[in-house]
Amino acid sequence: RSKRFSSLHLQIPVMRCVAASVFTVAASDVTLFKISDDGKQCGESTLDAKYESEAVSFAGLKEGTCASQGYTVDDGTTVEKVPVIGSVTVHKYTKAAEIETVAVGSDVTLYKISGDECGESTLDAKYESAAISFAG
Numbered sequence: 712r713s714k715r716f717s718s719l720h721l722q723i724p725v726m727r728c729v730a731a732s733v734f735t736v737a738a739s740d741v742t743l744f745k746i747s748d749d750g751k752q753c754g755e756s757t758l759d760a761k762y763e764s765e766a767v768s769f770a771g772l773k774e775g776t777c778a779s780q781g782y783t784v785d786d787g788t789t790v791e792k793v794p795v796i797g798s799v800t801v802h803k804y805t806k807a808a809e810i811e812t813v814a815v816g817s818d819v820t821l822y823k824i825s826g827d828e829c830g831e832s833t834l835d836a837k838y839e840s841a842a843i844s845f846a847g
Contacts, residue, residue: 743772744780751826752786753777754801762796777804821846 741760746753755777766772782804791799808825819836
C-alpha cells in the first residue's frame with residue numbers, strides 16, 4: 712500500500728508550537744504485478760484499489776510486488792494509457808544473473824545466465840570461489 716506524507720503544527724502548553732511529520736498508509740491503494748510470458752521481466756504498478764478487480768480479471772495482474780517474486784533489478788519505467796484509469800506508471804524489473812555449479816572430478820564447470828545469454832567455463836575447482844566472486 713502506498714504511503715502519503717504530511718506535516719502539521721501542534722500547540723502544546725509549555726512547549727509552544729511543535730512540528731510533527733505524519734505518515735499515513737492510503738488504504739485505497741494496491742500494488743499489483745505481472746510477470747511476462749517468457750518470464751524475463753516483471754511489471755509493477757500501484758493504483759487505486761477500486762480498479763483492482765478489473766486489473767486482475769482483464770490484465771491478469773496479481774496483488775504484490777515484483778521483488779516478492781525475485782525480480783529485483785531495475786529495468787526502467789513506462790507510462791501506459793489504460794481505459795477508465797488513465798495513465799499508469801509501470802516499474803519494470805528483471806532477475807539478477809544466476810551462477811550454477813556442476814562438479815567434474817577436480818574441475819568445475821560454471822554457468823552464468825544473464826538475460827537471454829548463457830556463458831560456460833570449465834576450470835580447476837580451486838579457482839571456483841574466485842571465479843564466482845569475480846563474475847557475480
